[in-house]
Amino acid sequence: MIISLNGEQKEIPEGLTIRGLLELLNIRHQRVAVELNETIIKKDRYEETAVRDGDVLEVVSFMGGGQEMPNAEEVGSSEFGEEEIEKVRSSEK
Amino acid sequence: MNDDKLVIAGIEFQSRLWVGTGKYKNFAETKKAIEVSGTDVVTVSVRRVNIIDKSKENLLDYIDPKKYKILPNTAGCFTAKDAIRTAMLAAEAGITKLVKLEVIGDQKTLFPDNEATLEAAKVLLKEGLIVLPYTSDDPIMARKLVDLGCPAVMPLAAPIGSGLGIRNPYNIRIIMETVKVPVVVDAGVGTASDVAVAMELGCDAVLLNTAIAGAKDPIAMAEAMKYGVLAGRLAYKAGRIPKKLYATASSPIEGMIGS
Numbered sequence: 280m281i282i283s284l285n286g287e288q289k290e291i292p293e294g295l296t297i298r299g300l301l302e303l304l305n306i307r308h309q310r311v312a313v314e315l316n317e318t319i320i321k322k323d324r325y326e327e328t329a330v331r332d333g334d335v336l337e338v339v340s341f342m343g344g345g346q347e348m349p350n351a352e353e354v355g356s357s358e359f360g361e362e363e364i365e366k367v368r369s370s371e372k
Numbered sequence: 373m374n375d376d377k378l379v380i381a382g383i384e385f386q387s388r389l390w391v392g393t394g395k396y397k398n399f400a401e402t403k404k405a406i407e408v409s410g411t412d413v414v415t416v417s418v419r420r421v422n423i424i425d426k427s428k429e430n431l432l433d434y435i436d437p438k439k440y441k442i443l444p445n446t447a448g449c450f451t452a453k454d455a456i457r458t459a460m461l462a463a464e465a466g467i468t469k470l471v472k473l474e475v476i477g478d479q480k481t482l483f484p485d486n487e488a489t490l491e492a493a494k495v496l497l498k499e500g501l502i503v504l505p506y507t508s509d510d511p512i513m514a515r516k517l518v519d520l521g522c523p524a525v526m527p528l529a530a531p532i533g534s535g536l537g538i539r540n541p542y543n544i545r546i547i548m549e550t551v552k553v554p555v556v557v558d559a560g561v562g563t564a565s566d567v568a569v570a571m572e573l574g575c576d577a578v579l580l581n582t583a584i585a586g587a588k589d590p591i592a593m594a595e596a597m598k599y600g601v602l603a604g605r606l607a608y609k610a611g612r613i614p615k616k617l618y619a620t621a622s623s624p625i626e627g628m629i630g631s
Binding site: 311313317337343 | 392460
């Protein structure tokens with residue numbers, strides 16, 4: 280089945296839970312947070328929450344960042360890549 | 373040694389210098405700069421885990437959350453909805469209930485969207501988060517945020533990453549007189565003297581990122597910032613002399629030869 284994972288279409292085996300998916304992806308649970316179809320899933324529910332075909336998942340963690348525009352991708356719809364940031368920076372000069 | 377502690381929402385902060393973790397060459401440099409700065413508060417952003425390249429190292433492998441207070445931010449969020457979503461995810465990650473709320477209103481200036489910031493703060497405070505809001509240097513805005521329940525406010529000194537320093541010290545002073553909570557100057561400082569100025573004004577702490585990360589030698593600048601904060605804070609507590617237009621001799625007149 281196909282899910283959307285951090286904005287990418289991804290083929291995964293049927294019958295996985297969130298816990299199973301994180302294990303499959305080799306992601307450590309401790310420092311991540313998971314959103315399933317725009318609802319945050321608490322850690323203690325990873326085991327019982329099934330991932331279904333067409334689900335939209337976001338798996339986030341803490342990255343470097345201050346007050347700045349991040350270089351990495353961001354959650355949700357408004358995304359800023361290096362290009363936009365460069366544009367902003369060069370326009371500041 | 374340090375009996376001049378900053379306390380926000382019951383949390384004790386050892387350092388009045390808070391630093392961001394963006395824009396460094398690598399995690400090793402980030403770690404070194406943070407160590408040298410003497411801070412105990414680091415801001416981090418909340419981002420998608422890299423699914424494709426899992427070999428990528430995690431920032432928290434370098435910055436020990438037991439040693440540093442992790443302050444997740446909502447940097448890059450342009451709507452209250454995105455900021456709320458990001459802050460809630462940060463809280464769910466399970467390290468802290470602290471969040472530095474920023475809702476950006478404009479890409480070019482990165483000035484905050486005050487209306488959206490208030491909206492997001494209201495929701496996040498209700499959810500039990502400790503919301504430290506990034507705001508323009510507007511005393512009315514600061515008051516509104518505190519009225520909602522924010523335990524500190526973080527007015528900007530100048531646009532994020534601009535390095536312009538404290539552009540409106542008078543507004544910062546008015547904010548400090550308006551609200552009874554700690555005031556943390558956030559964004560826009562460029563060098564150690566800017567930080568010292570903020571502290572001399574009586575601000576409770578300064579948060580910066582680019583001023584260190586973007587310096588030619590970030591490690592040396594991290595150290596300079598440490599002393600900037602210490603010097604400024606000491607000067608504030610010492611109480612400076614008033615400014616006068618004319619000279620006042622500092623040596624006695626009495627006993628001069630030829631008198």
